[in-house]
Amino acid sequence: MSRLAVVGIALAATFVLAACSERPQVVNYKQGKYAGKPDTPAYQNAPYNGDKAAWERALATRAQAQNEYQRIK
Amino acid sequence: MARMKFLCDAERCIECNGCVTACKQEHDVPWGVNRRRVVTINDGVPGERSMSVACMHCSDAPCMAVCPVDCFYRTTEGVVLHDKDLCIGCGYCFYACPFGAPQFPQTGAFGVRGKMDKCTFCAGGPEPDGSPEEFAKYGRNRLSEGKLPACAEMCSTKALIAGDADVLSNIYRDRVTIRAARGTLGGPPWGWDAAYGTGDKTAAQPPAQQPQPAAPAPKS
Numbered sequence: 001m002s003r004l005a006v007v008g009i010a011l012a013a014t015f016v017l018a019a020c021s022e023r024p025q026v027v028n029y030k031q032g033k034y035a036g037k038p039d040t041p042a043y044q045n046a047p048y049n050g051d052k053a054a055w056e057r058a059l060a061t062r063a064q065a066q067n068e069y070q071r072i073k
Numbered sequence: 074m075a076r077m078k079f080l081c082d083a084e085r086c087i088e089c090n091g092c093v094t095a096c097k098q099e100h101d102v103p104w105g106v107n108r109r110r111v112v113t114i115n116d117g118v119p120g121e122r123s124m125s126v127a128c129m130h131c132s133d134a135p136c137m138a139v140c141p142v143d144c145f146y147r148t149t150e151g152v153v154l155h156d157k158d159l160c161i162g163c164g165y166c167f168y169a170c171p172f173g174a175p176q177f178p179q180t181g182a183f184g185v186r187g188k189m190d191k192c193t194f195c196a197g198g199p200e201p202d203g204s205p206e207e208f209a210k211y212g213r214n215r216l217s218e219g220k221l222p223a224c225a226e227m228c229s230t231k232a233l234i235a236g237d238a239d240v241l242s243n244i245y246r247d248r249v250t251i252r253a254a255r256g257t258l259g260g261p262p263w264g265w266d267a268a269y270g271t272g273d274k275t276a277a278q279p280p281a282q283q284p285q286p287a288a289p290a291p292k293s
Contacts, residue, residue, distance in 0.1 A: 032143035036156025037199040041149060042217040045202045058219035063236035066225065067244040069251065 075238040076132075076151030077194055077216075078269065079225070080245060080262050081125045084252070085232035088113055088123040092224035092233050096127075099195070099223040100212025106176040108192040109224050125224065125233045128153065128174035128192035129268035136166035136175065150216075152194040157210045160188040171267050194235070195222040238269075 043055035064070055088111050096102065096109045109127035130153045137145040137153065144159035145166075166189060167175040180187035197214030200207035207214055215223060225235035234241055245262065 032140070034146040034156075035143040036146065036159045039146070039148065039154065039199040040202060042196060042202070042214070045217060048217075048219065055219055059216075059221065059236060060240060062219065062221050062226075063234075063240040063244075066221075066231050066234045066236070067247065068231060069247045070244075 077130060077196075077236065078151070078238045078241055079127070079129055079194075079222075079233065079235050080241045081264065082232045082234070082245070082248065082262060083122040083124050085230045086111070086123040086125060087230055087232070089229060091227050091229055092125045095223040095227035096192070099215070100193075101208070102190070102212070103178055106178050106190050108174075108176065108190065124264070125228075126172055126174075126264070127224070128170075128194075129172055129264055130192075130194055131268045132270060135169035135171070139165045139169040141165060146199075148196065150196075152196045152216070154193055154196060154198050154211075155189065155191070156199050157188045157190075162186040162188050164189075172264065192222075195220070 041052070043052045044050055048055040048058075090111050093107065093109050093111060097107075100108070102108055109125060111123055111125050113121055113123040115121045130151060132151070134145065134147070134153045137147070140155075141163060142159050142161055144156045145153060146155070147153050162177060164175075164177065164186060167173070167177070174191045176190045178187040178190060179185070193211050195213060195215035197203075197207045197217065198211035200210060202214050202217040213223075215221065220226070222235045225233050228234070234244060
């Protein structure tokens with residue numbers, strides 16, 4: 001076989017087998033970094049003015065009102 | 074504080090739509106947008122069950138993962154919020170959400186989608202707390218006032234409860250204990266596993282023992 005034929009076969013194989021190198025098609029979802037405006041914590045402003053403990057106490061007290069078994073004891 | 078969560082007790086919901094009305098009124102939600110809705114399974118059949126559905130503020134929220142402009146963020150209390158100034162109304166979050174929570178107002182005569190709107194757990198958004206801008210875009214910020222979501226506080230049967238996960242767990246545990254004593258043990262709360270996962274400590278729950286609908290009487 002002539003050298004020209006070998007080179008031709010090699011070139012043809014390069015093009016024909018190029019499709020065999022597929023990339024994985026399973027999408028890997030990644031959460032991006034938030035790109036919007038910054039937000040302040042809920043207890044930052046009035047009436048709590050940064051007092052996180054007081055805010056949590058208020059919410060806990062409020063949440064217990066949802067438990068009627070607690071209320072009728 | 075752990076994380077803010079919703080819990081809907083299908084054994085208690087009577088489909089009164091009080092939560093839907095409370096949400097619409099509290100936030101002045103525009104026509105065509107329903108941040109919360111009540112879904113009934115087997116409507117009209119004995120043993121029907123209703124659930125109040127809105128954004129569940131998932132632990133691993135799929136809407137956050139698919140948003141092409143990254144307009145979602147999660148507060149330290151676990152509330153999933155978004156920036157409407159950044160939202161492009163593509164609708165990817167709607168397809169990703171297992172609860173159908175994202176809503177899109179029709180802004181034009183040809184059905185052009187507006188910016189996404191969803192339940193904020195009454196926590197407003199990335200605007201100054203209590204400002205007119207925050208109310209116009211996201212609704213009232215009750216959380217910053219030390220209040221829980223209006224839908225849960227308005228619920229007449231307390232089927233829908235909201236708040237810190239530890240508190241909700243204690244309330245639901247009380248209910249299940251009392252139901253078990255009565256012999257009417259229900260299953261796990263609807264949507265809980267889908268939103269927050271089963272966790273390592275939670276074993277697989279047995280299927281709920283629901284009353285079976287009576288067979289229709291033969292026509293004479």
